[in-house]
Amino acid sequence: MKSVFSFIERIAPYFLRFSLALVLLWIGALKFVDPTPIRMLLHASLPFLAFNSFVYVLGALEIIAAFLLFAGVWLRYVGLLCLILFAGTLFIFLTTPGVTGFPALNLAGQFLLKDVVLAAAATSIAAMDAARQTSKQPMVQVASMAGKR
Template sequence: MHRMHSSPPHKEHRAGGLAEVRSHAGAVIQRHFPAIMRGALALVFLWFGALKVANVSPVSKLVADTLFFIPLPQTLLVTGLGVFEIAVAAALVTGRWLRPILPLLLLHLVGTFSVLLIHPALAFQGGNPLLLTVEGEFVIKNVVLIAGTLMVSATLPPREKTSD
C-alpha cells in the first residue's frame, strides 16, 4: 500500500506567511497603539497615585524630601500628588481633560529628575552616575513615562476651530 506524504511547506511559503502575519499585526498595533499607551500609562498612574493616597507608597519620603521647598505637611504633599496621579489616570482612560493634564504630567515627570540633583547620594552608587541605586532607577525609568506621555500628546486629535 502506497502512503501519500505531503511535502513540507517551502521556506518561501512559510516566510511569506510570516511576513503577512507580521504586517497584519503591525497594522493592528499601529491602529490601536495610542489607546494601548493611554491604558498602560493610566494603570501606572492609578497604581502609583493610589499608593500615595493610601499612605503606603515606598517613595513617599523621597518625594517629600525632594519637594522640601513646598511649605506643606509631608502627608498632604504626597496625598495631593497621589490625587493628581489618579486624575491623570482618569483623564487617560476617559480622554477628557487631556490637553490641560498632559503638560502638567510632563512637568511632574521632568521634576522627578530633581532627585538626581538634590539627593545624588540616593540616586548613584558611590557618586558614580553610571551606577544607579534603586531610587536612581526609579527616577530614570521616567524617561519611558515621558516618551509615552509625549506619544499620547502627539496623537491627540486636532482641536476643533471655533468661529469668532
C-alpha cells in the same frame, strides 16, 4: 505580516494611553497607602515639600490624570500635567545623586529613572491628541467656508 503591523498601528495609541493611566493610577493610589517613601525621598532632595499633605496632592493629581486618560478627555492637557509631575521626579534624580546612586543607580535611582519613559509616553499622548485636533481643524474651516457660498 502587513496585517499585524496594521493592527499594532491601530491599537498603539490606546495601549499607550491605557498603560500610562494604569501606572498613574497605581502609583497615585500607593501614595495614599503609605506616603513615607515619597516623603523621605522629598526630604533628601526638596525638604520644604516633605510632608504628607504634599504627597497626597501628588497622588490625587496622578489619580485624576489616570481617570482622564482612561476616559480620553483633555488628553493634551493631561499629557502636560504628567510632564510636570515627571519633571519633578526627574529634578530629584538630577539634583540628588547621593540618593539615586548615580551613575551606578540604586533602587531609588531606578525608580526615578522610569519617569523618563513615562514622560516620553505623556509627550506622545499630548502630541497625538494635538495632531488629531489639528487635522480636524482644516476640515471644519473648509466645511464652514463651503456653507457660506
